[in-house]
Amino acid sequence: MTEATKKKSKIFDYFCEEEQFSGGVAWCAGCPLELTARFVPKILGKNMVFVGTPSCSAPVLHGQNIGAWHKLSYLACVMTGVASSATGLSRYYRRTGQDATVVCFTGDGCATDIGFQPLSGAAERNEHIIYLTYDNEGYMNTGNQRSSATPKGASTTTTPVGKVGRGKPTTAKNMPLVMLMHQPRYLATATLSHLEDFAKKLVKAKEMAKEGFVYLHVFSPCPVGWRIDSNLVIEVCRTAVRTNYFPLWEAENGKPHLTVEVASPKPITEFTKLMRKFSHLKEDGIAELQQTLNDRYDLLKKLCDGNK
Amino acid sequence: MKAKQGQRRVLTGNIVAANAARLCRPEVIAAYPITPQSEVAEQLSAFVADGMLDSEIVEVEGENSAMNVVCAASVAGARVFTATSSYGLVFMYDTLLQTAGFRAPVVMVNVNRETPGIHAVSSGQQDMIATRDSGWAQIIVENNQEIMDQIIMSYRLAEDFDIQLPVMVNYDGYYLSYLAEAVELPEQSDVDAFLEPLKKQPGRPRVIPGESTGCGTHGMEMGYVEARYKHWLALERVKNKVDEIDKAFGEYFGRSYGGQIEEYRTADADIIVLASGSAAGTARTVIDAKREQGIKAGLVKLRLFRPFPEERLIQALKGKKAVGVIDRSVCFGWKYGPMCTELKALAPSIGSIPILSYIDGLANLDITIPHISRVVDEVQAAASGKSFQDVTWIPMEEL
Numbered sequence: 001m002t003e004a005t006k007k008k009s010k011i012f013d014y015f016c017e018e019e020q021f022s023g024g025v026a027w028c029a030g031c032p033l034e035l036t037a038r039f040v041p042k043i044l045g046k047n048m049v050f051v052g053t054p055s056c057s058a059p060v061l062h063g064q065n066i067g068a069w070h071k072l073s074y075l076a077c078v079m080t081g082v083a084s085s086a087t088g089l090s091r092y093y094r095r096t097g098q099d100a101t102v103v104c105f106t107g108d109g110c111a112t113d114i115g116f117q118p119l120s121g122a123a124e125r126n127e128h129i130i131y132l133t134y135d136n137e138g139y140m141n142t143g144n145q146r147s148s149a150t151p152k153g154a155s156t157t158t159t160p161v162g163k164v165g166r167g168k169p170t171t172a173k174n175m176p177l178v179m180l181m182h183q184p185r186y187l188a189t190a191t192l193s194h195l196e197d198f199a200k201k202l203v204k205a206k207e208m209a210k211e212g213f214v215y216l217h218v219f220s221p222c223p224v225g226w227r228i229d230s231n232l233v234i235e236v237c238r239t240a241v242r243t244n245y246f247p248l249w250e251a252e253n254g255k256p257h258l259t260v261e262v263a264s265p266k267p268i269t270e271f272t273k274l275m276r277k278f279s280h281l282k283e284d285g286i287a288e289l290q291q292t293l294n295d296r297y298d299l300l301k302k303l304c305d306g307n308k
Numbered sequence: 309m310k311a312k313q314g315q316r317r318v319l320t321g322n323i324v325a326a327n328a329a330r331l332c333r334p335e336v337i338a339a340y341p342i343t344p345q346s347e348v349a350e351q352l353s354a355f356v357a358d359g360m361l362d363s364e365i366v367e368v369e370g371e372n373s374a375m376n377v378v379c380a381a382s383v384a385g386a387r388v389f390t391a392t393s394s395y396g397l398v399f400m401y402d403t404l405l406q407t408a409g410f411r412a413p414v415v416m417v418n419v420n421r422e423t424p425g426i427h428a429v430s431s432g433q434q435d436m437i438a439t440r441d442s443g444w445a446q447i448i449v450e451n452n453q454e455i456m457d458q459i460i461m462s463y464r465l466a467e468d469f470d471i472q473l474p475v476m477v478n479y480d481g482y483y484l485s486y487l488a489e490a491v492e493l494p495e496q497s498d499v500d501a502f503l504e505p506l507k508k509q510p511g512r513p514r515v516i517p518g519e520s521t522g523c524g525t526h527g528m529e530m531g532y533v534e535a536r537y538k539h540w541l542a543l544e545r546v547k548n549k550v551d552e553i554d555k556a557f558g559e560y561f562g563r564s565y566g567g568q569i570e571e572y573r574t575a576d577a578d579i580i581v582l583a584s585g586s587a588a589g590t591a592r593t594v595i596d597a598k599r600e601q602g603i604k605a606g607l608v609k610l611r612l613f614r615p616f617p618e619e620r621l622i623q624a625l626k627g628k629k630a631v632g633v634i635d636r637s638v639c640f641g642w643k644y645g646p647m648c649t650e651l652k653a654l655a656p657s658i659g660s661i662p663i664l665s666y667i668d669g670l671a672n673l674d675i676t677i678p679h680i681s682r683v684v685d686e687v688q689a690a691a692s693g694k695s696f697q698d699v700t701w702i703p704m705e706e707l
Contacts, residue, residue, distance in 0.1 A: 047517040062524060063525040073515050073517055073519060073522060074524075075383060076522070076523070076525065077406060078376070080403070081373070081376030085379065085380035087366055087376075088336060088378060089383075091364040092381045093384065095336075095364055098516070099518075101517075118373045
């Protein structure tokens with residue numbers, strides 16, 4: 001049994017480090033990003049170096065909110081440069097024998113849009129880094145604009161619903177599968193409602209990053225942009241898993257398997273009713289959303305089954 | 309102490325640049341191929357493959373990533389090198405600004421080439437001009453030996469504790485990148501010795517795992533202004549530092565280039581031609597010929613373009629009767645060429661003499677002996693009070 005698969009009694013047993021953040025960090029009320037940012041270093045350890053960019057995480061990770069901060073080393077670079085900057089750091093730390101886990105910590109806008117080229121390049125070169133995408137399905141820091149991770153039909157400030165506009169006209173890039181096709185050393189999806197699953201994957205990620213590229217895709221609903229009650233965010237994460245909207249799986253060397261299999265998935269309406277970004281959708285819009293997730297889940301299932 | 313006589317080899321400018329980088333022992337290299345720079349990237353990869361260079365080479369998927377890789381590695385503490393040209397230089401623009409703002413001592417070769425608009429795979433300095441406000445030090449060299457020597461000097465400049473700024477070494481694409489000429493390759497031990505003083509400086513700030521260190525912190529209001537002010541001050545310090553390093557290089561290796569500017573027959577000259585890069589070599593030939601005809605002409609070769617060598621230029625041009633500036637690029641939004649526009653800002657200090665702007669050598673068109681000869685004649689006429697044309701696009705007049 002590897003360290004990653006060993007069953008532990010409590011989530012605290014996975015922690016190797018104390019809290020790295022001070023109190024009073026300035027994220028929006030109910031945002032899962034704060035929990036994610038606090039959680040990740042507890043497992044990866046204090047030798048992790050954050051590489052980030054202007055985004056929802058920047059105010060806290062890169063010292064804009066100077067009333068509260070963290071103890072980790074970090075590099076805040078331009079949006080086009082996250083994976084490539086991490087490459088530069090990781091190459092030098094490895095060359096000089098410095099113990100470091102270099103972690104890119106970016107939103108879906110950076111990962112799927114403007115920072116995709118260097119991300120794809122770093123994956124192909126099998127750089128020894130962890131690239132963590134917190135997917136809130138749009139550019140939330142700048143005010144809820146669409147990204148290529150925004151699902152079809154979602155209302156955003158650049159795909160607004162109006163007399164003619166019906167929300168985003170195209171489906172989201174299936175980013176975890178796009179990254180799977182790079183055959184990284186390790187890839188996993190995770191979300192905060194399934195914390196132990198997330199913890200195991202982080203433990204594994206740290207081990208695997210010593211051998212090559214690791215991609216983590218973390219579902220991270222935005223209470224402000226998606227218009228969710230701030231006390232319901234973890235419930236939205238859980239429902240995303242239970243509807244198969246966001247399946248939990250992992251892959252070593254491009255071979256995927258589900259880590260949480262949902263016995264009887266709930267309809268997508270259980271998910272969409274928790275937020276208002278889909279509230280304008282009529283039956284056909286909802287049906288299309290359901291069809292898209294069914295198709296994507298079937299494809300993933302086939303990839304997983306073909307692997308057994 | 310003097311350096312040993314190095315091996316003399318006939319090499320292209322690109323191969324010389326790769327050798328110069330190798331001799332400086334960069335720990336991390338990232339480069340993306342682009343004409344006319346590709347040979348530099350290839351040669352460095354070959355050095356690593358042959359065990360002649362112990363560097364991490366990152367074969368990036370674009371220039372923007374190349375600059376990010378070397379910027380971050382530099383911030384972590386590495387000595388780094390990259391090379392690019394033209395579209396590649398402008399593709400890394402956001403990171404070019406970031407690297408300077410981070411005060412990361414990156415040394416980069418930029419093989420001058422025309423820039424997008426009209427597709428042009430040809431020489432010109434427009435790429436360097438397009439990035440002149442990026443906060444980098446920019447140096448232009450004239451020949452292959454100077455490529456070698458200036459790259460070595462650039463590490464002394466970039467990594468100097470008082471400077472800590474990225475340095476861009478520019479040489480003409482095609483004219484130098486593919487020109488093979490005899491070059492003395494310094495011995496490794498001598499380059500090591502010349503760079504040795506860098507090891508005795510206080511350590512620069514670095515991002516170290518587990519030590520609560522950071523880079524790229526949001527600078528709000530005064531924090532931002534202070535960082536900008538210090539960056540600006542450091543760039544001002546580059547001027548004297550370039551002169552000092554050039555002198556130290558000359559004393560050790562026996563070759564020096566005048567530092568910020570190189571003056572040729574200027575002491576008793578009435579009129580000056582200002583040129584840069586490989587055209588300066590042609591200009592020297594013209595100056596000699598004109599001297600034989602009794603025209604007291606001199607040449608100022610502009611080596612340092614950023615920061616602009618204000619004090620040295622005033623010193624060189626004070627008391628002269630007229631100046632002609634040859635620009636290998638265009639200053640969009642101003643009538644004159646970029647270097648001429650900047651020289652005109654010094655007019656109050658050098659006196660109200662005629663300053664004639666010439667645009668020449670764009671897109672691989674040669675800056676020929678007749679061209680420079682014509683410049684000298686027109687500047688001489690302007691000096692004697694005749695009326696003159698402000699700006700002349702030499703190739704357009706030859707149509």
